Amino acid sequence: MSELTENMPKKNPLSLQIDPKRFEPASEDEKAQQDVMHASTSFFRDGMRKLMKNPLAVASIITIVVIILMILIVPKVVPYGYDEIIRVNGSRDKTVTNLAPFQYSEKEQAAIAAGETIFPHIMGTDSLGRDYFVRVVEGAKVSLSVGLFASILVLIIGVIYGSISGYKGGRVDLIMMRIVDIIYSLPDVLIIILLSVVLNQTLDPNNPIVKALGTNMVAIFVVFGLLYWVSMARLVRGEILQIKNNEYILAAQAMGGKSGHIIRTHIIPNCISVIIITTALQIPSAIFTESFLSFMGMGVQAPMPSLGSLANSARQGLQSYPWQLIFPAVLIVLIVLAFNLLGDGLRDAFDPKLRR
Amino acid sequence: MSETNKSEYLVEVNHLKEYFPIRTGWGKTTMLKAVDDVSFAIKPGETLGLVGESGCGKTTVGRTLLHLYKPTDGEIRFNGELVTSKNVHKFRKDMQMVFQDPYSSLDPRMTVEDIIGEPLDVHKLYSTKAERHQKVLDLMSLVGLNAEHATRYIHEFSGGQRQRIGIARALAVNPKFIVCDEPVSALDVSIQAQVINMFEELREKLGVAYLFIAHDLLIVHHISDRIAVMYLGHMVEMAEADELNDNPIHPYTLSLLSAVPVPDPEKARANKRIILEGDVPSPLNMPSGCPFRTRCRFATEQCAKERPALTDRGNGHMVACWNK
Numbered sequence: 001m002s003e004l005t006e007n008m009p010k011k012n013p014l015s016l017q018i019d020p021k022r023f024e025p026a027s028e029d030e031k032a033q034q035d036v037m038h039a040s041t042s043f044f045r046d047g048m049r050k051l052m053k054n055p056l057a058v059a060s061i062i063t064i065v066v067i068i069l070m071i072l073i074v075p076k077v078v079p080y081g082y083d084e085i086i087r088v089n090g091s092r093d094k095t096v097t098n099l100a101p102f103q104y105s106e107k108e109q110a111a112i113a114a115g116e117t118i119f120p121h122i123m124g125t126d127s128l129g130r131d132y133f134v135r136v137v138e139g140a141k142v143s144l145s146v147g148l149f150a151s152i153l154v155l156i157i158g159v160i161y162g163s164i165s166g167y168k169g170g171r172v173d174l175i176m177m178r179i180v181d182i183i184y185s186l187p188d189v190l191i192i193i194l195l196s197v198v199l200n201q202t203l204d205p206n207n208p209i210v211k212a213l214g215t216n217m218v219a220i221f222v223v224f225g226l227l228y229w230v231s232m233a234r235l236v237r238g239e240i241l242q243i244k245n246n247e248y249i250l251a252a253q254a255m256g257g258k259s260g261h262i263i264r265t266h267i268i269p270n271c272i273s274v275i276i277i278t279t280a281l282q283i284p285s286a287i288f289t290e291s292f293l294s295f296m297g298m299g300v301q302a303p304m305p306s307l308g309s310l311a312n313s314a315r316q317g318l319q320s321y322p323w324q325l326i327f328p329a330v331l332i333v334l335i336v337l338a339f340n341l342l343g344d345g346l347r348d349a350f351d352p353k354l355r356r
Numbered sequence: 357m358s359e360t361n362k363s364e365y366l367v368e369v370n371h372l373k374e375y376f377p378i379r380t381g382w383g384k385t386t387m388l389k390a391v392d393d394v395s396f397a398i399k400p401g402e403t404l405g406l407v408g409e410s411g412c413g414k415t416t417v418g419r420t421l422l423h424l425y426k427p428t429d430g431e432i433r434f435n436g437e438l439v440t441s442k443n444v445h446k447f448r449k450d451m452q453m454v455f456q457d458p459y460s461s462l463d464p465r466m467t468v469e470d471i472i473g474e475p476l477d478v479h480k481l482y483s484t485k486a487e488r489h490q491k492v493l494d495l496m497s498l499v500g501l502n503a504e505h506a507t508r509y510i511h512e513f514s515g516g517q518r519q520r521i522g523i524a525r526a527l528a529v530n531p532k533f534i535v536c537d538e539p540v541s542a543l544d545v546s547i548q549a550q551v552i553n554m555f556e557e558l559r560e561k562l563g564v565a566y567l568f569i570a571h572d573l574l575i576v577h578h579i580s581d582r583i584a585v586m587y588l589g590h591m592v593e594m595a596e597a598d599e600l601n602d603n604p605i606h607p608y609t610l611s612l613l614s615a616v617p618v619p620d621p622e623k624a625r626a627n628k629r630i631i632l633e634g635d636v637p638s639p640l641n642m643p644s645g646c647p648f649r650t651r652c653r654f655a656t657e658q659c660a661k662e663r664p665a666l667t668d669r670g671n672g673h674m675v676a677c678w679n680k
């Protein structure tokens with residue numbers, strides 16, 4: 001140190017006395033090192049990583065995947081149709097009704113003794129002698145599809161309505177939101193009952209859609225399309241109002257971007273996470289509503305099963321055959337819980353500020 | 357361009373007004389006069405500095421000028437042609453803006469490449485993806501950003517880098533005129549100088565004209581050809597940069613200049629700081645007559661009665677004051 005300061009010009013006693021000879025200019029390589037930043041993570045990957053760290057969310061994903069696989073595979077593997085009354089060697093079997101899980105009817109036992117293989121009734125049979133396992137899986141399929149389609153309906157209507165209201169703002173927003181308030185205050189179950197009565201009278205029963213779904217189902221979809229999108233619309237509107245305040249929207253206007261461009265490139269990408277999360281949370285609520293309505297006898301049309309209607313018909317034999325209620329009920333709980341937990345996980349991973 | 361009223365000015369602003377309706381409860385609204393009767397003009401390649409304290413309406417002038425807010429009154433001309441809400445789209449390519457806040461003016465869900473490429477998308481300024489990529493890289497190197505930053509998201513950048521991204525975006529369409537809204541006030545001093553120098557370089561290279569907004573007179577004096585001083589939505593003085601610095605006339609400009617630190621201690625001691633009394637009046641409740649009179653040492657009865665107009669005191673030095 002002293003040796004260094006020795007041969008330096010004495011400038012100011014207070015100066016640091018730094019010897020310029022000990023420094024050399026940084027090379028281009030060294031300069032570039034300053035610019036190195038941590039690895040780039042996209043918003044989506046970051047969110048997925050967080051989601052995969054959430055054990056509840058992972059368990060829900062596994063549950064949902066298992067249920068979907070079951071829906072896809074079971075009809076291929078099990079040789080019974082969901083609306084097919086079991087016959088043994090082409091003849092009707094009176095004793096095949098209300099079997100317990102893995103129990104065989106007398107005729108079936110005889111057939112097995114004769115060397116035939118008969119596929120076991122994993123969940124027994126119902127009061128009409130139909131394989132209950134196949135019916136429960138079919139019911140899960142119906143319930144899931146209803147939940148999914150109702151949610152998509154809610155998604156489309158809610159997002160379009162909410163974005164128009166939020167984007168236009170001002171008087172348009174005011175009027176559109178008052179309409180939402182009115183719809184919000186309508187009692188949904190009452191509307192479904194009224195609608196299914198009205199639709200029963202007015203819909204053409206030969207219409208293929210009506211034939212396939214039954215008027216009750218059409219009523220449920222109509223109600224979802226009419227009533228259930230309001231919370232989605234409110235949420236999307238709030239999100240857009242907030243996004244609109246950001247200066248990058250103003251910047252897009254300043255560069256000449258039209259409304260369509262701004263909505264596509266800025267508004268939708270910035271509220272997509274809220275939309276996905278809300279949809280994920282909408283699915284279980286739709287499944288639950290459908291199950292509830294089917295349980296009340298206002299859901300799917302026989303012989304089509306849904307988890308709710310299966311639970312409903314199981315009520316009569318509750319004392320003697322409790323498993324007929326337990327299987328669909330457990331499946332409803334599993335599906336609804338899994339979707340709810342997945343929605344919560346998505347929310348925590350992609351939009352932590354939404355958590356209340 | 358059949359119009360014959362082509363002027364020497366690139367941008368002309370005449371009697372521009374921007375009032376914001378403010379709800380004051382129970383259906384009542386009052387007008388907040390953010391900008392009240394402001395006129396100025398900028399030649400091609402020229403820089404007009406706009407100074408004033410926070411809330412005096414600088415940003416509003418810039419945004420209204422670009423029709424981001426619909427002007428309440430007054431006219432804006434670009435290349436001699438009147439700009440209206442209907443035809444503003446054809447001027448968008450020529451007038452750009454660098455925003456005050458480098459955080460909220462860049463979309464957090466877009467990569468740098470997409471942010472800088474957005475104006476190219478809007479105006480369809482490329483034919484192939486590769487051409488777009490090349491243009492973005494050129495712009496990035498123009499403002500001193502690394503090519504490898506192109507795929508990154510905004511949250512990975514510092515304030516200075518973000519401001520450069522904002523500048524590259526404004527330059528993407530080759531504008532003739534850029535409103536720079538306090539482009540350096542969010543940055544720390546060492547980076548401020550870099551960015552200011554960059555603006556100067558770009559002006560030399562590309563010949564763009566700036567409306568350079570700031571509240572720091574030192575910076576504005578450094579970069580501007582002319583300076584306009586605003587107070588409470590009004591323009592109180594406008595002159596050549598050196599002229600304004602050496603011979604300020606309006607009492608408000610005098611007080612602003614007295615607050616600027618002077619490097620020479622001798623001069624600094626001689627230069628008595630003029631401290632303004634009282635607060636800035638609320639723009640909702642403007643004083644009658646001259647907006648500055650409530651804090652002015654020279655205020656007379658006339659100041660309360662009538663608002664002074666900007667008058668030329670020779671050499672294009674415009675001042676709005678009755679007494680000076």
Ligand SMILES: Nc1ncnc2c1ncn2[C@@H]1O[C@H](COP(=O)(O)OP(=O)(O)OP(=O)(O)O)[C@@H](O)[C@H]1O
Pocket residue numbers: 376388390408409410411412413414415416417456571639
């Ligand atoms: N969109 C708006 N609606 C209502 N009032 C506004 C709006 N924008 C600005 N104002 C008001 O107009 C006045 C001028 O605001 P402006 O943002 O132009 O000030 P500024 O000079 O840019 O200030 P700063 O230096 O802090 O950026 C302020 O009183 C502000 O509250």
Ligand SMILES: [Mg+2]
Pocket residue numbers: 414415416456537538
């Ligand atoms: Mg401002």
